[in-house]
Amino acid sequence: MEIGGIIAYLVSLAIMAGIYAVFCLGLNIQWGYTGLFNIGIAGFFCIGAYATALITTPKPTGMYAHYVQQIFGLNLPFIFGLLGAAIICGVIAFLIGIPTLKLGEDYLAIATLGIAETFRLIFNNEHWLANGPRGLMGLPQPLQGLVDPRHYNYIYLIVVVIIMVLIYLSIERAIRSPWGRVLRAVREDEVSAGMSGKDIFRFKMQSLVFGAMVMGIGGALYAHYTKAISPDVFTPLYGTFIIWVMLMAGGSGNNKGAILGAYVVWGIWIGAKFMTDFLPYTLKARAPYIRFLLVMILLEIILIYRPQGLLGEEKKVSKLIE
Amino acid sequence: MLEIKEVEKSFGGLTAVCDCSLAVQEGSITGLIGPNGAGKTTLFNVITGYYKPDRGNIIFQGQNIDGLLPHQIFQKKMYRTFQITREFAQMTVLENVMLMPDQQIGEKLWNTWFRASSVRKQEKVIQEKALDVLEFVELIDLKDEYAGSLSGGQKKLLELARSMMAEPKMVLLDEPGAGVNPTLMRKLIANIKKLCEEKKITFFLIEHDMDLVMNLCNPVIVMSEGKKLAEGTPDEIKKDERVLEAYLGGQYR
Numbered sequence: 251m252e253i254g255g256i257i258a259y260l261v262s263l264a265i266m267a268g269i270y271a272v273f274c275l276g277l278n279i280q281w282g283y284t285g286l287f288n289i290g291i292a293g294f295f296c297i298g299a300y301a302t303a304l305i306t307t308p309k310p311t312g313m314y315a316h317y318v319q320q321i322f323g324l325n326l327p328f329i330f331g332l333l334g335a336a337i338i339c340g341v342i343a344f345l346i347g348i349p350t351l352k353l354g355e356d357y358l359a360i361a362t363l364g365i366a367e368t369f370r371l372i373f374n375n376e377h378w379l380a381n382g383p384r385g386l387m388g389l390p391q392p393l394q395g396l397v398d399p400r401h402y403n404y405i406y407l408i409v410v411v412i413i414m415v416l417i418y419l420s421i422e423r424a425i426r427s428p429w430g431r432v433l434r435a436v437r438e439d440e441v442s443a444g445m446s447g448k449d450i451f452r453f454k455m456q457s458l459v460f461g462a463m464v465m466g467i468g469g470a471l472y473a474h475y476t477k478a479i480s481p482d483v484f485t486p487l488y489g490t491f492i493i494w495v496m497l498m499a500g501g502s503g504n505n506k507g508a509i510l511g512a513y514v515v516w517g518i519w520i521g522a523k524f525m526t527d528f529l530p531y532t533l534k535a536r537a538p539y540i541r542f543l544l545v546m547i548l549l550e551i552i553l554i555y556r557p558q559g560l561l562g563e564e565k566k567v568s569k570l571i572e
Numbered sequence: 573m574l575e576i577k578e579v580e581k582s583f584g585g586l587t588a589v590c591d592c593s594l595a596v597q598e599g600s601i602t603g604l605i606g607p608n609g610a611g612k613t614t615l616f617n618v619i620t621g622y623y624k625p626d627r628g629n630i631i632f633q634g635q636n637i638d639g640l641l642p643h644q645i646f647q648k649k650m651y652r653t654f655q656i657t658r659e660f661a662q663m664t665v666l667e668n669v670m671l672m673p674d675q676q677i678g679e680k681l682w683n684t685w686f687r688a689s690s691v692r693k694q695e696k697v698i699q700e701k702a703l704d705v706l707e708f709v710e711l712i713d714l715k716d717e718y719a720g721s722l723s724g725g726q727k728k729l730l731e732l733a734r735s736m737m738a739e740p741k742m743v744l745l746d747e748p749g750a751g752v753n754p755t756l757m758r759k760l761i762a763n764i765k766k767l768c769e770e771k772k773i774t775f776f777l778i779e780h781d782m783d784l785v786m787n788l789c790n791p792v793i794v795m796s797e798g799k800k801l802a803e804g805t806p807d808e809i810k811k812d813e814r815v816l817e818a819y820l821g822g823q824y825r
Contacts, residue, residue, distance in 0.1 A: 427683075428671075428695065429678060431670065434660065435663065435671050442654070442660065444643050445620060446646060447646030449641075460681065563662065568670065571696055571699065
């Protein structure tokens with residue numbers, strides 16, 4: 251591979267890791283600061299991606315409509331797709347939160363896992379909604395005409411990084427403020443936080459919704475990157491567990507750690523792909539599972555030897571006035 | 573100030589608090605004693621909204637508060653501490669104390685982004701006050717340590733600091749002296765007395781350490797088997813036949 255090819259490959263890697271970093275930031279609000287055990291990230295990933303697809307593509311007409319069914323198509327620009335994905339994910343998180351946030355944390359995990367799979371299966375089976383298993387194609391990309399399509403990824407990398415930084419800054423501000431202090435108190439001891447006058451249900455709900463909105467933006471960024479989505483992407487492995495590994499590796503309770511973890515783990519994940527190329531022929535068919543195994547072993551090692559992750563939570567988080 | 577009328581709370585077949593009525597006068601330090609299993613902590617849990625009473629009324633400053641959620645009861649200016657301290661372990665001592673003031677501007681997500689300057693201004697005031705409170709309970713040197721790494725006695729002081737920060741009218745203390753060494757205990761007693769006199773806070777406390785109770789509390793209420801058994805000054809309680817029977821089973825008469 252010549253040098254240009256390597257750089258192009260690294261750029262695509264950086265885009266995907268950046269998109270995963272957005273998911274990690276969302277999960278960090280929910281788990282890192284509030285202790286909400288959401289293992290249904292794939293659900294918000296899926297909703298965010300489909301929301302933006304329906305918002306930014308036109309509804310098919312004529313012959314084309316025989317092949318592609320979708321409930322609506324608004325043909326709006328990229329930015330409306332992002333906002334729409336965030337809002338729809340927020341509303342859905344709110345609806346999910348009403349019954350589940352009153353459950354203990356293990357039950358929340360079971361409920362979110364089930365809900366995420368339900369969304370995926372709905373999109374898979376309800377053809378009228380978003381074209382069933384064939385999915386939707388032809389999503390527009392922002393600033394598309396600016397450069398040669400072969401170099402478009404550079405532009406998209408900049409878009410992803412800008413959005414990631416904006417999300418990072420808005421979360422940092424909120425977490426350093428009294429709002430974040432209450433979330434952490436809820437994480438540490440819910441009963442005690444309630445007795446200290448904090449409406450724990452309200453704060454848990456805000457955390458769940460805010461985190462889900464961030465995840466929705468992540469899903470939208472993914473959809474506009476690949477330009478085509480189908481339900482088989484949003485599996486628990488790619489949509490949920492790898493994000494958990496990233497957050498654990500980077501340091502739950504630390505936003506810089508969430509981003510770092512996404513880049514490190516995605517790098518390892520891709521690196522492992524190259525390594526499995528050297529496997530003997532008989533094992534090659536099993537390569538994806540071996541990669542999966544490697545990542546899970548990595549998670550075990552982190553949890554045993556460095557449970558706080560690479561960066562870990564800072565000792566003093568409420569430093570708005572320092 | 574606080575009136576409990578015929579409150580009942582049972583768990584399955586076990587009636588922890590049964591037809592219990594008692595009252596706490598404003599400005600007093602009222603002690604609540606009784607043998608293990610008398611229902612003291614359950615009564616505290618019912619008063620502060622952790623449990624809903626099955627029956628009866630709880631009236632605080634003329635308002636019915638039974639059935640309210642814990643944070644709503646806190647907003648009525650009543651605060652409680654726990655028998656086993658429940659600090660926020662992975663937060664610093666200062667953060668633990670700064671959490672307490674009610675309705676902080678910066679607790680609204682929107683305000684953290686769009687009203688940053690007023691959030692900062694209030695945060696400064698709160699921090700200032702938190703430092704004063706930590707000075708008062710002599711935890712100031714530990715302000716940047718994790719609350720979870722304090723000793724048992726220091727955690728009790730932190731609980732006291734948190735209750736001061738909350739500016740309550742009434743504080744319910746569940747065994748403030750348990751596991752506290754005598755030196756710290758004297759400090760704790762002095763602090764409670766001072767808060768009662770200077771800040772006009774009413775205290776209602778459960779305690780097994782009779783020295784602390786006899787030193788600090790007046791009146792003392794005795795609970796046994798889920799209801800009030802006796803009430804009086806410490807001296808009256810010491811001599812009360814029924815109290816001795818409840819504690820010692822009667823064979824020492």
